[in-house]
Amino acid sequence: MTYALLQGLRVVESSAFVAAPLAGLTLAQHGADLIRIDRIGGGIDYGRLPRMPDGRSLYWTGLNKAKRSIAIDLDRPEGRELVRSLVGAPDAAGARGGVLLTNIGTPWLAHELLRARRADVITCTIQGHGDGGTAVDYTVLCATGYPAVTGGATPARPVNQVLPAWDIACGYHAAFAVAAAVERRQRSGHGAELKLALSDLAYAMLSHLGVLAEAELLQQDRPSIGNHVYGAFGRDFATADGPRVMVVGISATQWRALVAACDVGAAVAALESRTGFDLSDEAQRFEARDAIAALLEPWFAARAHAEVARVLDEHRVCWGSYRTPREALREDPRLGLSNPIFERIATPGVGTHLAAGVALRLADEPRRPARPAPLLGTDTDEVLHDVLGLAAGEVGRLHDAGIVAGPERDPTVKPR
Amino acid sequence: MTYALLQGLRVVESSAFVAAPLAGLTLAQHGADLIRIDRIGGGIDYGRLPRMPDGRSLYWTGLNKAKRSIAIDLDRPEGRELVRSLVGAPDAAGARGGVLLTNIGTPWLAHELLRARRADVITCTIQGHGDGGTAVDYTVLCATGYPAVTGGATPARPVNQVLPAWDIACGYHAAFAVAAAVERRQRSGHGAELKLALSDLAYAMLSHLGVLAEAELLQQDRPSIGNHVYGAFGRDFATADGPRVMVVGISATQWRALVAACDVGAAVAALESRTGFDLSDEAQRFEARDAIAALLEPWFAARAHAEVARVLDEHRVCWGSYRTPREALREDPRLGLSNPIFERIATPGVGTHLAAGVALRLADEPRRPARPAPLLGTDTDEVLHDVLGLAAGEVGRLHDAGIVAGPERDPTVKPR
Numbered sequence: 001m002t003y004a005l006l007q008g009l010r011v012v013e014s015s016a017f018v019a020a021p022l023a024g025l026t027l028a029q030h031g032a033d034l035i036r037i038d039r040i041g042g043g044i045d046y047g048r049l050p051r052m053p054d055g056r057s058l059y060w061t062g063l064n065k066a067k068r069s070i071a072i073d074l075d076r077p078e079g080r081e082l083v084r085s086l087v088g089a090p091d092a093a094g095a096r097g098g099v100l101l102t103n104i105g106t107p108w109l110a111h112e113l114l115r116a117r118r119a120d121v122i123t124c125t126i127q128g129h130g131d132g133g134t135a136v137d138y139t140v141l142c143a144t145g146y147p148a149v150t151g152g153a154t155p156a157r158p159v160n161q162v163l164p165a166w167d168i169a170c171g172y173h174a175a176f177a178v179a180a181a182v183e184r185r186q187r188s189g190h191g192a193e194l195k196l197a198l199s200d201l202a203y204a205m206l207s208h209l210g211v212l213a214e215a216e217l218l219q220q221d222r223p224s225i226g227n228h229v230y231g232a233f234g235r236d237f238a239t240a241d242g243p244r245v246m247v248v249g250i251s252a253t254q255w256r257a258l259v260a261a262c263d264v265g266a267a268v269a270a271l272e273s274r275t276g277f278d279l280s281d282e283a284q285r286f287e288a289r290d291a292i293a294a295l296l297e298p299w300f301a302a303r304a305h306a307e308v309a310r311v312l313d314e315h316r317v318c319w320g321s322y323r324t325p326r327e328a329l330r331e332d333p334r335l336g337l338s339n340p341i342f343e344r345i346a347t348p349g350v351g352t353h354l355a356a357g358v359a360l361r362l363a364d365e366p367r368r369p370a371r372p373a374p375l376l377g378t379d380t381d382e383v384l385h386d387v388l389g390l391a392a393g394e395v396g397r398l399h400d401a402g403i404v405a406g407p408e409r410d411p412t413v414k415p416r
Numbered sequence: 417m418t419y420a421l422l423q424g425l426r427v428v429e430s431s432a433f434v435a436a437p438l439a440g441l442t443l444a445q446h447g448a449d450l451i452r453i454d455r456i457g458g459g460i461d462y463g464r465l466p467r468m469p470d471g472r473s474l475y476w477t478g479l480n481k482a483k484r485s486i487a488i489d490l491d492r493p494e495g496r497e498l499v500r501s502l503v504g505a506p507d508a509a510g511a512r513g514g515v516l517l518t519n520i521g522t523p524w525l526a527h528e529l530l531r532a533r534r535a536d537v538i539t540c541t542i543q544g545h546g547d548g549g550t551a552v553d554y555t556v557l558c559a560t561g562y563p564a565v566t567g568g569a570t571p572a573r574p575v576n577q578v579l580p581a582w583d584i585a586c587g588y589h590a591a592f593a594v595a596a597a598v599e600r601r602q603r604s605g606h607g608a609e610l611k612l613a614l615s616d617l618a619y620a621m622l623s624h625l626g627v628l629a630e631a632e633l634l635q636q637d638r639p640s641i642g643n644h645v646y647g648a649f650g651r652d653f654a655t656a657d658g659p660r661v662m663v664v665g666i667s668a669t670q671w672r673a674l675v676a677a678c679d680v681g682a683a684v685a686a687l688e689s690r691t692g693f694d695l696s697d698e699a700q701r702f703e704a705r706d707a708i709a710a711l712l713e714p715w716f717a718a719r720a721h722a723e724v725a726r727v728l729d730e731h732r733v734c735w736g737s738y739r740t741p742r743e744a745l746r747e748d749p750r751l752g753l754s755n756p757i758f759e760r761i762a763t764p765g766v767g768t769h770l771a772a773g774v775a776l777r778l779a780d781e782p783r784r785p786a787r788p789a790p791l792l793g794t795d796t797d798e799v800l801h802d803v804l805g806l807a808a809g810e811v812g813r814l815h816d817a818g819i820v821a822g823p824e825r826d827p828t829v830k831p832r
Contacts, residue, residue: 005596005608017666018625025624026589030596044667049647049699050630058626058633059647065624111779128734129750130757130777134670138650139736142662143748144579147643148740151567151575158652158660158738159567160643163560165581168621172588173442177776179595180421180446186602192421193779203751204772205584206741207758208441208481209434210474212751213769214466215741217474222741227563227576231465231475234554236574244574246558250433251460254550283465318544320555322574324564325622325631325638332559334545335619335628341546342623353629356620360593361546363527363609 003362004031009182010097010387012037012087013067016045018137018164019198020103020126021063022171027178028066029358029370033095035383036064037083038376040071040405046376056349056412061373065345065355070384071377071405078403080108082388088117089387097387098122098191099178105132111193120191122181124174130197137164140199144206149224166202173201225289233258233285235293236322242305243327247296247312247319252280254318261315262299271295329354340367347372349412375407419778420447425598426513426803428453428503429483432461434553434580435614436519436542437479438587443594444482445774445786449511451799452480453499454792456487456821462792472765472828477789481761481771486800487793487821494819496524498804504533505803513803514538514607515594521548527609536607538597540590546613553580556615560622565640582618589617641705649674649701651709652738658721659743663712663728663735668696670734677731678715687711745770756783763788765828791823 006027013024014037028034038046048059070086073079087100087109098118102109103126114121128135138160141147147158174196181192206212214220227236227246233255234248249255259265268279271291277284285292300308305321312319321331328335336342336354345355350372357370384390384404398404407413422443429440430453444450454462464475486502489495503516503525514534518525519542530537544551554576557563563574590612597608622628630636643652643662649671650664665671675681684695687707693700701708716724721737728735737747744751752758752770761771766788773786800806800820814820823829 005593005600007600022624026592030593047699049702050626050634050636051699052633058629060626062624062626062629130755131750134732134734135736136650136664136666136734138645138664139662139734142652142660142736142738143744143751145739145741145744146577146579147738150578151569153567155659155738155740156654158643159575160652160662161562161577161579161581162566162638162646163562163577163581164625165577165579165584168581169584169588172585172592173775176442176588176592176595177421177446179592179599183595183599183602184421184423186599192781195777195779196775197777199750200755200757200775200777203744203755204757204775206744206751207770207772208438208478209580210466210476210478211741212745213474213478213766213771215745216769217468217767218466219742220466222578227574229554230578234552236558236576238572243571244558246555246576248552248554250552283463283467286465316550318550318552318555320551320558322558322563322571323561324571325561325627326635328559328561328619328622329628329631334547334615335559335622339546339616339619341616341620350629351633353632354623355629356623359589359612359616359620361611361613361616363611365608 003358003360003365004368006031006179008094008096009033009099010035010095011099011101011178012083014083014102014104014109016043016103018063018167019170019174020101022168023174023178024067024101025063025065026172026175034067035086035387036067036069038069038071040073040377040409041411042376052350054349054412054414058350061347061350064373066371067374068379068383069374069376070380071409073403076403082403083109084114084117086383086387087114087121090118099182100124101174101178115191120185120189122178122185122192122194124178124194124196126170126174127195127197128199130195130200135199137167137198140166140202143199144202145211145221149222152226153224166198169205170196170198170201228289231286232282233289233292235289237297237300239300239305239308240303244322245300245308245319246322247317249285250282255285257315257317261311261317262296264295264299267295343370345370345372348375375410375413377404377406377409380404380406419774419776419781420784421778422447422595424510424512425449425515426451426511427515427517427594430499430518430520430525432459432519434479434583435586435590436517438584439590439594440483440517441479441481442588442591450483451502451803452483452485454485454487456489456793456825457827458792468766470765470828470830474766477763477766480789482787483790484795484799485790485792486796487825489819492819498819499525500530500533502799502803503530503537506534515598516540517590517594531607536601536605538594538601538608538610540594540610540612542586542590543611543613544615546611546616551615553583553614556582556618559615560618561627561637565638568642569640582614585621586612586614586617644705647702648698649705649708651705653713653716655716655721655724656719660738661716661724661735662738663733665701666698671701673731673733677727677733678712680711680715683711759786761786761788764791791826791829793820793822793825796820796822
């Protein structure tokens with residue numbers, strides 16, 4: 001499902017990889033008309049794994065749902081001119097344009113060139129480093145210190161996290177920046193040149209989470225604590241027969257629920273009187289984490305997963321099961337059609353599959369169906385007509401000259 | 417530094433933990449007047465680790481920079497009424513109010529109660545699960561499959577990531593949702609009831625990244641590949657004397673730069689002819705990742721970190737060094753005052769320290785200084801006066817009755 005929150009906003013996206021496409025997806029699934037500028041034949045990430053047997057990328061089609069695609073030869077001046085025209089096109093009835101989202105800092109698409117066409121243009125460029133250096137999620141992650149404390153790692157044997165967390169944060173942050181700039185333009189008429197660097201975002205987060213002040217003022221780095229939660233109690237436990245479970249007792253309520261569910265009240269009291277810890281204090285629960293885990297382990301180890309689940313839910317413990325995506329699809333009702341954020345869509349070149357619309361829920365507002373990713377150039381003619389007002393003859397000339405292309409030139413479309 | 421993008425927007429926040437405070441911080445650092453509703457004495461996360469020796473939390477002060485704090489007794493009807501009045505207060509000159517951000521789904525602060533006061537109210541509630549169940553970052557993470565493939569983990573021995581990535585994504589997504597709803601209200605006059613669940617966001621991301629379609633259509637879960645990057649080439653390497661480095665060759669340009677920097681062109685060609693791989697294709701680089709890593713390892717192992725850095729930079733390789741936060745503070749110029757996103761601020765109860773404003777950069781727009789987190793109730797009188805128009809006598813009565821408090825009641829303030 002998607003919502004029409006940003007209805008009538010037109011955004012041009014020229015992007016690759018995760019952050020910028022995710023920002024565009026977020027805007028698109030919240031109602032913006034998102035026009036992707038695609039290279040004829042596909043850009044740098046069009047074939048990224050995983051792929052269907054016929055070659056279509058499930059990564060690309062996942063991140064580019066709900067967008068329109070115009071395929072353009074970006075190496076030729078006339079193609080580049082088309083892109084600038086699309087960004088600079090004036091507002092029309094019900095269409096507020098003049099927004100570019102990109103992670104490709106190319107001189108022919110510079111902010112000042114676009115501003116010359118449209119004084120209130122908003123451009124949002126996602127960068128690696130703020131000083132112009134190249135970086136991706138992984139090369140930023142290593143500099144944040146997290147791999148040195150993940151999974152019992154040491155600085156000499158770091159463990160990279162697999163989720164592209166900085167890319168994801170950057171994508172949502174960029175979507176926020178665009179929405180905030182559009183809101184200001186609505187009030188003031190001013191455009192904006194926005195830049196957001198992956199490493200700036202990661203380093204800012206170290207400040208926001210207190211990690212930086214801890215390093216500077218307390219002269220300490222976070223400890224490497226395996227699967228424990230930092231600062232309170234939380235850890236994973238094996239059940240007798242099924243998947244492991246993660247349980248947390250961060251708040252006092254969560255902690256009391258966990259103690260009650262596992263029936264360790266007496267043992268916890270004995271631990272407190274033996275050690276002097278006051279386990280109603282979250283910081284002391286963190287200090288005593290290994291002793292607490294030792295008390296809980298037998299309870300989980302003696303019970304089947306189904307019973308563990310039942311008792312934890314009865315006591316309203318905050319917990320979850322470890323699952324692979326295939327297991328989650330089979331076993332977690334929240335990941336399927338009983339959750340309204342999901343529906344089945346038909347993606348060209350992929351087939352029919354479960355897909356998510358927006359995670360956001362708007363009470364009492366109509367949901368609109370999620371739309372799949374296009375083939376490259378699916379919307380070429382339509383975009384040229386309805387944004388630039390080109391007549392059929394001119395559109396035909398651009399095709400004949402190889403400046404634009406339709407979906408038949410998508411390399412994942414098999415010749416009939 | 418912060419920017420006045422959302423100047424004049426007034427947001428009331430009642431929150432704890434990471435996601436909702438981060439959303440509020442994002443709005444505040446982009447110019448919104450963010451009023452935190454704090455419990456007298458502090459809420460559930462006010463003492464969260466890490467803490468200064470005197471007890472002030474560096475986590476809390478990191479996430480609550482740039483906000484105003486009003487301390488209220490939320491267990492008493494008159495206190496709750498004050499909160500509803502603050503959210504429902506009408507717009508004034510230069511102040512657009514009527515926005516609540518929270519992760520505390522409490523009946524006395526329900527959307528319909530607020531809408532009765534102000535028809536265009538926007539509320540944004542961050543939840544654990546969309547069905548009302550409790551969840552935190554860690555209990556959502558385990559259900560996404562990532563811990564089963566992190567750091568060479570297996571489903572039976574999962575590895576939790578330490579960065580609260582879902583909280584962070586949720587915080588920025590919520591900030592986006594508020595900005596988008598405010599933009600719509602600006603155009604249409606309509607309010608909105610927004611809900612965003614941590615697990616919905618995580619599961620939607622599995623769809624957006626192609627993981628879900630891979631599980632459903634290809635019947636495969638991601639492999640557990642240690643520190644390798646999925647889908648292309650990227651891994652960490654030990655240098656002769658210093659920190660490990662992460663290098664990637666995701667795009668063709670990055671790959672060519674890496675091969676040239678490490679002078680392995682001939683060895684790569686030999687590997688290609690021996691194995692039949694075409695390593696100009698990123699997916700084949702992924703397949704051949706171990707063989708590629710074996711070619712590169714000796715080059716890194718034979719060189720000091722400083723030389724590795726110099727040569728990689730000369731060739732414009734995409735790379736980074738593994739560092740702890742303390743090492744990054746000492747050695748990475750991007751994490752310090754030479755980066756304009758950072759400045760030194762003085763946080764009450766903490767001292768003077770390096771802190772980040774917004775990661776976003778707006779060209780040609782004035783930066784405003786970053787503001788520290790308040791003590792609980794620092795702004796109680798000011799907020800009662802300028803938002804609710806209460807006279808000094810009425811403010812005094814509320815203090816005397818214990819309904820509100822000033823910063824002297826903050827438990828981290830030492831009696832003089």
